Amino acid sequence: MTISSDDMIAYVDMDGVLVDFPYNIEDVDQSIREECKEWCMRTNNHHSDFDGLFSTLPPVLGGAEALVRLEAGGYTVYLLSTAPWGNHSSSSDKRRWVENNLPNLPIKRLILSHRKDLNRGALLIDDRPNNGAKEFGDFEGQRWLHFGSEEFPDWESVLTELGC
Numbered sequence: 001m002t003i004s005s006d007d008m009i010a011y012v013d014m015d016g017v018l019v020d021f022p023y024n025i026e027d028v029d030q031s032i033r034e035e036c037k038e039w040c041m042r043t044n045n046h047h048s049d050f051d052g053l054f055s056t057l058p059p060v061l062g063g064a065e066a067l068v069r070l071e072a073g074g075y076t077v078y079l080l081s082t083a084p085w086g087n088h089s090s091s092s093d094k095r096r097w098v099e100n101n102l103p104n105l106p107i108k109r110l111i112l113s114h115r116k117d118l119n120r121g122a123l124l125i126d127d128r129p130n131n132g133a134k135e136f137g138d139f140e141g142q143r144w145l146h147f148g149s150e151e152f153p154d155w156e157s158v159l160t161e162l163g164c
């Protein structure tokens, strides 16, 4: 079997892995919380579709350092994230978030997709099975590391598993 460059590509999800995403609406940044709650009630939409939400999110502690260690361990890191379709500002907010919070990551390492399983590489570090994450891990030779699970509760456990 030949080793291809795909074997050392590590995809990393953003929300819940690098970005402290507010899965509970009560945890939405207070600068927009009331406006966001009112909009969700009025339109019957989820708060992830609220315009500008993704520009307010803080980083997960240790996330930026973890990417550095992955790269030092020989992996080529790409961010693989989904920008909610109904939230038009989410894709530009996510790109801006990367530029502001991960200045050491080489440029153009951000992939936004609803089909994570269509990307090829060694592994995907993701906190949810959605948008093709589970199917990525079903593909032969690829692996989904379920971030936040009992097996991989935090970045340290992921890095230990990968020897980084």
Ligand SMILES: [Mg+2]
Residues within 6 Å of the ligand: 013, 014, 015, 016, 017, 126, 127, 128
């Ligand atoms: Mg996520």
